Amino acid sequence: MKEQHTKHVTYNIAYHFVWCPKYRKDILQGAVAQFVGSEIRRLYETNGWRIGTLNVQEDHVHL
Template identity: 35%
Template sequence: MKYNLQTGSHTVYALQYHFVTVTKYRADVLSDEISERIGEVVNDLAGDFGVEIQNVNGGSDHIHILFTAKPTTDMTKFINSMKGVTSRKIRSEYPEVKQSLKDSFWQPGYFLASTGQVSIDVLMDYVENQ
């Protein structure tokens, strides 16, 4: 089993996450330009939380973000900041989006999963055979 390890003063870790959120009412407002802008905003914000963005992509009504984080990252605070900042910036920079989605840009919920560099079956087998 090979991990992309990161280190702290007393820790070694490999924490990768897959985040997905959708636009309010699943409105088709995410053009390539807007998705790229979301990626820029998220990258700017990530450093404040000790997060490294690996990839940002999505469709016309949702966005996927792959990122790595530290064990001390307050995940709820990071995600709420990410959604809030991107919402404010996109609605202010793209008036056509603000017309479509007046009060909020994202749905309140989201999907977040920790990812591994091996499948769960391989990991279960590894743990069982230790």
């Protein structure tokens, strides 16, 4: 990700989020996985957030 600059500071803030369904059930497959990925991308675009990597797996999502 790109560094941010202000008059006196250069910084790069990055977060790593992992979301898991209850009991890590394998529900993120097929159309559900596509929907979750597209909704997360829509939220990022709507709010002007930057996303490094989005990885939807069967039992969890990495952001």
